[in-house]
Amino acid sequence: MQVLVIPDHRAPVVTQMVWFRVGGVDDPPGISGLAHFFEHMMFRGTKANPNDTFSQIIAKNGGETNAFTDHDYTAFYEQIAKDRLPLAMKLEADRLANLDLSDAHVTPERDVVMEERRMRVDNNPQALMSEQMQAALHMSHPYGRPVIGWAEEVRRIDRASAQDFYNHHYAPNNAILVVAGDVTPDEVRKMAQDAYGKVPARELQPRAENAEPPRLAESRMVIKRADARVPVFSRLYRVRSYSTGRPGEAEGLEVYAQQLGGDQTATLYRVLVEQKKLATDAGANYDGNARDAGEFNVYAVPRPGVSLETLEKAVDQVLAASAANVPGADELQRAKTGLVASVTYRRDSQMAMATAYGQALTIGMTVDDVNEWPARIKAVTGDGVRKAARSLSRNYAVTAYLVPEGGK
């Protein structure tokens, strides 16, 4: 178990996060959603702390606890008074070693997850569109499967599949402990040895090495929904990530996304919303924090009366201009300023700090990678941004229109 400590002595509280190198990509074939479902089961009790005792003990000690699952990782956390950190560690160590999975817990929790899916995805046309786009973008890689799982497959989860998942993936040798807050590294080392040192290592199921075949053409989809009231244009590109990119490549994409669509001063908003008056909103995002491919998203919402075809053409003109010309010096500087400042703002929050480092370590980066990120962002040149713009290939993209049914 790797341990990272981020001291912050402003308040007598700590944030403990335990990150596991397991996530949605590790769902067995046919049982998408198992990793996320299993995250829920971690709150369902051990022999020593049955049922919801874990949450109850944290709460009655003035703490907060929760967890989240993504494709590459699963993380559990507690925020609590510093003198309760040993308690939080003992509880985490207990469920790491002694989880008690019973049918009486699996069945209602599966219903809970189905409700979670309805809330996050099935009730929301934009979330449904995004889920369909991901599935179309990744032809073979499990990044195409929703972390929450397809409803038809979540229904298949049973006690045995959950138990297998636990046995294969949950062990201290698959975990990274991050503690931020009013502690010193020496204190944490001792506490962690006391709590987690007793939990035996386990033989892990090796993570699948996923490859992606080349894409030969763009995918396009038109999603017509009665519950959509406003049309949306969205395009999702498969791109390099911090793991798969050459040095500087992900940083170039990061600055490009900010300059192209990070806020209201960015190119897409300025051109499509303010100048051409074709859109009411437009932007771009880059997610490069992944073990495998990253994703680059461009989206726009048309003004009433503007067709999605017209809007897409205008977006493409902006993208083409970015591939042809380097950005203006002031635009480039502004984008970099925002990204670099985000690192200072992050220092205000134990949770944000623990998340940034925990996520990076879990996907295979180092503490130095995180610490040096602002310098690498500052080093991105206009030409680096243009290269990033040129690297976006329509063959590696899914373009979607969300269309209110019966309308346009």
Added chain:
Amino acid sequence: MKRFLLAALLTLTALPAVAADIQNIDLGKNAQVWFTEDHTVPIVSFNISMPAGSAYDPAGKAGLASFAGALIDEGAGNLDSKAFHEALANKAIGFSARAERDYLVISVTTLSENAPEAMRLLQLALTRPRFEAEAVARVRTQIIQSQQQSETQPPAVAGKAFMRAFFGGHAYAHPLTGEIGTISAITAGDLKSFAHSHWVTHGIKIAVAGDITRPVLTKLLGDTFKPVSNQAVAGLPDVGRLGAPGVHVVPLAVPQPSVVFGLPGIMRADPDFIPGYVANYVLGGGGFSSRLMDEVREKRGLTYGISTSLASMNKASVLQGSVATRANAVHQTVQVVKDTMAKFAAEGPTQQELDDAKTYLTGSFPLAFASNSGTAAQLGTFQRQNLDIGYVARRNSLIQAVTLADVKRVAKRLFDPARLTVVIGGTPTDGAQPARQAPRPPVRPMPLPAPGKPADKPVAGPVTGPAKAPVTNPVTVPEQALGAAKKP
């Protein structure tokens, strides 16, 4: 694990470190300023509340306060919209406004070296807003589209219909962001006149936390607010009868309807507020620990999250809850809520539940003060509830003093299922049960507010959490927004 339980019985008495050190700064001009100084991280957070919430919307202009707030960064003085946004982005200043019922809440987060520039822009925005035709038209369309998108979102549909039913004709009843019709009717003149009369120092509340010294801040705020009008805003009318007992349905073809339910609450100044706050924690405010979460989620798997909160505004208080479940389990879920509530009203909490509630509510209090932005937000919340500067230091002892008899008495007063107003956004398929009383004003489907949507733009700087929007369990933030509506 027995010893863990024993350890838990010890009372947590830790107070936020800042409690002893909240300073008052006298700006004059009927303004209140609270300040905590900390130089660990080079940023300063401002949380500024003006008497300019949606309750001040004039008749026929519902959404005016929120619309004006959404335009706060859209141009002022010699800066047009583009120039204003660039000035913010060039210094990575986070600057946003969101309308609540009573207040417009402005959040400014800045690197400490840029605090003077942030305050210069704030002063411009407050005193010389441009409300230019281009920006007004653009933001108007954004608000309307956001309302259209919400028309099919059950939580928004149910939430909006609940406020209508619960508050009847009062100024709290209409959607924060107005209706498509009223938003369409608002002119640049309306916006200018509203900002002029309501963006004032009279009754303003300012909370500041972070890397700045008292003398520097005092001068900066004094200069910033010097030209801001000190004209008092006319008060709001009192609320008459609260609630519309019964079950109201706003039909909507969705897989998972939302249910919003509520009862008359307890005013913040009422001595029963703190016992009521503790009672609410046990019934539905305590996240995974609450009785409702246990009955509805843990035991029956009916929902991903259920919560209640005791929300106190200047003129009314509402005990409000929400839950979402599949269409064929809606009435079943409502019945479980009512039964759980009735039992709690009749019996109150156990001594153990009361003890656990106290250790959570007191022990988790310092978590709200672990960051500059958290501290400013928490102090701002207390200011808007008209509490005094000593409240932070006093608050945990008030909770400690609550007795079992207090909570039982207040639970009986609060949680009467017969008075419950229930609004379902969606179409239940598990067989309607007749409302206990005929629904009062019929609740119709209407265009939706996306609470705070256009005004609530993301702060430019802070980046939190993984970018892929990971799937999470419900989280409770009871202290962060004491009195504000919360949802897992």
